[in-house]
Amino acid sequence: MNGSGGLTGVNDVRGDAGPALLAEAQDLVLAYGSHVAMRPSSFVIPAQGVTAIIGPNGSGKSTLLNALAGVIEPRSGRLRVLGRPPREAYRDIAYVMQALSFPEGTPITVREVVCMGRYSTRGWFRPLTRADRDRVARAMDLLEVTDLAKRHLGELSGGQRQRVYVAQALAQNHQALLLDEPLTGLDLVSARTIDRIIHTERERGHSVVLTTHDLDEARAADHVILMRSHVLAAGPPCDVLTRRNLEDAYGLGALHEHSDDVILDDPAHPQGHGPVRPCDPIDPPHPERKASHHHE
Numbered sequence: 420m421n422g423s424g425g426l427t428g429v430n431d432v433r434g435d436a437g438p439a440l441l442a443e444a445q446d447l448v449l450a451y452g453s454h455v456a457m458r459p460s461s462f463v464i465p466a467q468g469v470t471a472i473i474g475p476n477g478s479g480k481s482t483l484l485n486a487l488a489g490v491i492e493p494r495s496g497r498l499r500v501l502g503r504p505p506r507e508a509y510r511d512i513a514y515v516m517q518a519l520s521f522p523e524g525t526p527i528t529v530r531e532v533v534c535m536g537r538y539s540t541r542g543w544f545r546p547l548t549r550a551d552r553d554r555v556a557r558a559m560d561l562l563e564v565t566d567l568a569k570r571h572l573g574e575l576s577g578g579q580r581q582r583v584y585v586a587q588a589l590a591q592n593h594q595a596l597l598l599d600e601p602l603t604g605l606d607l608v609s610a611r612t613i614d615r616i617i618h619t620e621r622e623r624g625h626s627v628v629l630t631t632h633d634l635d636e637a638r639a640a641d642h643v644i645l646m647r648s649h650v651l652a653a654g655p656p657c658d659v660l661t662r663r664n665l666e667d668a669y670g671l672g673a674l675h676e677h678s679d680d681v682i683l684d685d686p687a688h689p690q691g692h693g694p695v696r697p698c699d700p701i702d703p704p705h706p707e708r709k710a711s712h713h714h715e
Contacts, residue, residue: 440502441466441595441626442487447496449482456482459496460650464642466595469617469627471637471656474646475669480630481517481599483646487628488514488597501594510539513588515581517599517630529575529583530568533559536590555590561619562586563612578609585613595626602636634660 442464449457457479464470464487472480485491486498489505489512500508513536536558537551547555559565562582572580581601588596598617602610620627621641629636637643643659645652647668652659 458649468641471640513593558589
């Protein structure tokens with residue numbers, strides 16, 4: 420464990436040693452069968468920081484995350500992750516899917532689930548080394564699930580299971596961590612624990628890409644991608660999360676004035692947005708907000 424409380428691994432990226440970009444897309448089109456989920460889009464995702472992908476329900480956020488992880492192939496256009504096609508970079512990508520689940524009644528313990536994070540390095544049938552077991556133990560400690568090690572996955576709450584899945588991802592050697600709506604619907608303890616990991620990963624020089632419906636979450640990131648079936652805007656939060664861009668993404672009338680704040684009305688996630696203030700050149704965010712954790 421390093422000084423920031425993270426995990427050490429052979430693929431850690433520190434300082435200027437890593438690539439300048441995590442991902443680069445040119446005229447990228449993503450589809451499932453005949454359904455086009457993302458129209459032609461060009462963008463970059465910087466390395467060694469937190470990128471938030473935000474947009475209304477059905478805007479293509481999870482589809483883009485699947486493409487970055489190599490789960491789906493581009494319909495057309497070009498996508499590179501860590502300088503390679505995603506299917507060649509997947510070993511360096513730890514991905515926590517929103518819908519990840521095991522069949523009900525599967526007799527698998529928390530420790531066994533986290534140990535699966537080592538399979539991309541060790542393979543399915545080779546026994547774990549002491550170094551592997553140490554890394555698993557550190558990941559479980561960071562996500563505060565060590566005391567659940569012998570519990571079956573089906574016995575856990577939703578927040579506990581999400582922490583187990585993130586621990587599995589941290590147990591994997593990786594340069595980037597992809598999280599699909601990692602904080603949605605979680606209890607406060609789980610949300611704070613996972614939020615802390617997001618910032619710890621950034622401090623270690625790793626890249627984090629997360630999807631979110633929360634504008635505060637997006638504003639706390641280093642880089643934002645705003646979507647509505649294509650990439651509407653990408654860049655620093657204050658360049659992307661402007662009133663005009665948000666209305667383009669969510670529709671005219673989606674932003675409502677309330678006292679000194681603005682409320683985003685997203686019917687698909689009615690509890691996902693408290694009062695927020697979109698970034699505008701005439702109303703920049705407070706500098707201290709950028710450095711704060713999402714749920715403090």
